[in-house]
Amino acid sequence: MSKLNIILNGLINENPTFVLLLGMCPTLGTTASAMTGMSMGLATMCVLICSNCAVSSIKSIVPAKVRIPVYIVVIATFVTILQLVLKAYMPALDAALGIFIPLIVVNCILLGRAEAFASRNNVVDSILDGLGIGLGFSMALTMLGGLRELLGAGTVFGMMVYPDSFAPLVFVLAPGAFIVLGMMIALLNRIRKRC
């Protein structure tokens, strides 16, 4: 697989949200607006790149029987570092994402990529895979957040498109997340079948 293909793979063919359907909890929980969705995607991408890199570089010394606990320690360490840095330098973002930052630890995209890709490939490819999957996740969350914000509040990234008195609030609430996600998966599946 060429380097570019690894990145494109994460963006399209194995898009974690629309194709693999991994990490649904933050996908549904943080996409009430485009801004929070994108921040969550980028935060996850940072951790994913670091954890893929670390897992790939220690893969030959970790015994198979304890690999999962070791991966979880690696992922939890990076997530905690990210949380400390956000608290220190971007307190507003930390407050907006709240509990979903520590919950990145249990996001199955991270453990999934560590197990399925980083533990079988070299460091450079693993970093690229983290970048691709991370970008795919960020893109999906931004689209989902943008669409929910547009339908439910009449704004995109906080800019008004139409007055919010016409906007059905349900799209910003939890049921709207399921509805919009289902619609988007259906739409993308149709486009992918055509190609």
Added chain:
Amino acid sequence: MSRPDSVWRMIAVLGSAALISGVLLGYFHDLTATPIAQASARRLSESLREMMPSFSNDPLTDAVGACVDGDSLRIYPCMDDGSLVGAAVESISHNGFGGDIRVLVCFTPDGAVAGFRVIEHSETPGLGAKMEDWFSGEPRRSAIVGSGGGGNLKVSADGGSVDAITGATITSRAFVEAVNRACSVFNRYRNEQAEYYS
């Protein structure tokens, strides 16, 4: 890895992974401790500026501590021209659904609640997490704001006057508890001040 993994090898690898992680976390904790403290101080003084009438002192340096049931709460007095224009108490309840809830409660000089803001919590998103918006909405707000320093507010489920959040009674109780503790601390502070100046 042709030979079977020995127990010692597993212990060594997992142990060193944990050790390295611990060292890294300690280092980053040290590195970010000061900026985190500064960020929270900045947020606190911004909240005070928004909720209080104009004051000329720095409430953060003039803060005093007060003990209540084993916790030390901070009182931030706001002064203008040497007289008290209001004070805020950073109160805490340990009985939240997801841990501690920190609430900043503002008082007028005569001991009535002037406003409140949730500073820190780990309540359930969508339920307890919306407590600040919920209690800031009417008629909950008027049940809290202006209430005297008695500090015996109760949620409706306990026969009180403050409507609890549906599905998050524990959070609501903890929030009200934090407000009550702030009231009792501020009352004591006010009495001490009155004795001192008389």
